[in-house]
Amino acid sequence: MPPDPAPGTARRAIPQLDHRVEAATGHDIDTLWAHRDRGVLDEPHARLVDRHRELAKAETCVTFHRTLLHRLTSGEFPIDSALLARIDRAAHQLEEAAGERDAATASVIAALEPIEQVGSTTEPDGHEPLMAADQAALLAIAGGAKLYEHLLSGRISVATASGTRIPYAHLQRLEAAGLVSRDTSHPVHAGQPVALTDAARAALADSHRVPDRRPGQCPARGLADRRASPLTPAHLAKGPMPPSEPDLRLDDFEAADERTEEAFSHAIGTEQDMLTALAEHHTPDGAQSYHLLHNGAVTWGIPGEPQLVALHLQRDMERRTFRFEHAQLPLPAMGQSWLIHRGCPPDAIGLMPGMGTAPADETTRALEQRLMGDGDHFALLHSYTRDDPDDMTTVVVLRALDERSPAPFRVLHEEADTDAGTHTLREGGFATVAEALQWCDNRLGGETAPLPPVRLTARSTGPSGTAPAPPAQRPPGRNR
Structure with missing residues (x-):
């Protein structure tokens, strides 16, 4: 078996926090790193950059071990005891890397919050200040953005030029506050351009006003606490119907054993809110269910990965327990084939109306x-x-x-x-x-x-x- 590739040393962007860090400091990540290397940052900003570097390294390790595990299970190598041992070791290493990544994320947030709080004062015109999430979203939209509907699952989100995705509900809040506008002359499946309004540009400019500071220091931007957002659900406009959630029918069932429970939680449970039902079939006796699902979480992960999940549930109706099989596949026909060859009637697993x-x-x-x-x-x-x-x-x-x-x-x-x-x-x-x-x-x-x-x-x-x-x-x- 060929040796494992060495982890890359290049910084991996952390989109979920990069915009928040940039909004709070007024500098992009590369500039912050350069300022830290030259020793021109004050103590709070230096600590933030150090924690961010640790997070970038931890995220790189997670990507490395995840790619390695995918390679080991891709079918490239013969299945033997040595391969199974390597897969088990790789899974354990991935779990440890994810734990270190989560701890590094918490450290970045702990170092970032005091900097955000320094500037969380009311704006001079009396308007509510932007919260961190809204400011980060507006900065991302400023570089170019479009609202798209996923052709397969029907989920709607904003894709920005920087690669960041903004949920549709967040866009609705920004629209209701008069901060963004979109060109509805284009169909949503082809992309509706999203742009900042004059009010948004003024809000961003106001948030960048800072008191006098020593040269070389990073300014702390005016940001409100996440819980203080004036954009409440009451401002949401009526939008498209929500995507269909999978009907797993497991309310009265428990996993057959601890291994099944852990595997199901990892494969399905942790991302269940991002799963959209494309097709499903339940046997008349309720003992088996067949699902073809779109996993919206994959669109936020490693580019190119299969976005479909074929899921076969088997229930013990007397013991009220269940077991399952699943596979990640790239095409609906491949997912349907996988389910058909596990007992699903071919004419019962067609895509639901409006899907795909x-x-x-x-x-x-x-x-x-x-x-x-x-x-x-x-x-x-x-x-x-x-x-x-x-x-x-x-x-x-x-x-x-x-x-x-x-x-x-x-x-x-x-x-x-x-x-x-x-x-x-x-x-x-x-x-x-x-x-x-x-x-x-x-x-x-x-x-x-x-x-x-x-x-x-x-x-x-x-x-x-x-x-x-x-x-x-x-x-x-x-x-x-």
């Missing part, structure tokens, strides 16, 4: 149907999901379990058209995994070369002996 985009053509529809039936004949080697509204695309590399397959490695390529609300799915065959991965890298880099054809076997459904037509050529990086 429609197939753009018969080729896409036929390929998805074939994947639902033949999905267990392939192993998932690699995938990358890009949810950039200007280029919503997913690439998947599969390995045929049948060694006699003329194309042992397959690439699935899905593209979504946000204007039309449709998607295309195409398949290509490759002789080596390196060629398949190279095609994916080229596509994600903007190239639009067609996929090589796949010779389908007689048992497969769909058009035999013909290759799916490639999607229409388009400029790199655009979805239309």
Whole structure:
């Protein structure tokens, strides 16, 4: 087994706190680090930068161990006792790294709050001061932002040029306070530009007024405590219907054992509020449930990770206990196939009305149907999901379990058209995994070369002996 890669030494941005630190100090993170190295910061700001550096290092360690664990469980290595031991060790190391990261986060907040409180005075014009979360959101929007609706789950959020995502409820509060406006002439699935109002610019300017200070010191900005926000839920305008929550039906059930309880909490429970039901089926006797879910939390994590969760619940109706299986998968058809091969009726796990985009053509529809039936004949080697509204695309590399397959490695390529609300799915065959991965890298880099054809076997459904037509050529990086 190849040696583990060394953790990177570059600073990893902490979006959840970076904007708050920058809003409180008036400097970006890189400037703060440079000032600390030159020794020009006062004691509170120096302590804050030191804690932030520790947090950046801890976050890098979490990313390293998470990537390592993903690699060990990707199917790249043969399953033996040595691999299982490494997986167990990697999981333990990830747990320790996450604990250190959480402790570092608490240290940053403890060092940051006194600096925020120094400037938390009422503005000269008598208006309520901006709270830290609102100021950070406005600073992020100032660099460019659009409101998007996720085509698959229907969740709505603001994507900013810096990569920060702002929840829709937070945007509504800012709109109700007259701090932001959006261009509703554009459809939300294509992106509605969000901009600061004159009131927001004035509020940011007022918050940047500080008393006289010694040269070289970082100013403390005027910020209100998070609990003192004047933007209450009563200001919220009526918005889109909330996404469908999964009906797990576990209220009267307990996990069958401690291991199941811990695994379910880690895989489903911790992110349950971010799960959107795309499809589900419950057996008449209530003993089994099949769910296809979209995990909105993934869109905030490592770029490219699969966003779908296939979940199979098995209940013991007499003992009132449950067990479960789950898998993270990149395409709905793959999640449906996983559930079908665990007993779910094929006609009972279709996507709910309003969920996802429609197939753009018969080729896409036929390929998805074939994947639902033949999905267990392939192993998932690699995938990358890009949810950039200007280029919503997913690439998947599969390995045929049948060694006699003329194309042992397959690439699935899905593209979504946000204007039309449709998607295309195409398949290509490759002789080596390196060629398949190279095609994916080229596509994600903007190239639009067609996929090589796949010779389908007689048992497969769909058009035999013909290759799916490639999607229409388009400029790199655009979805239309």
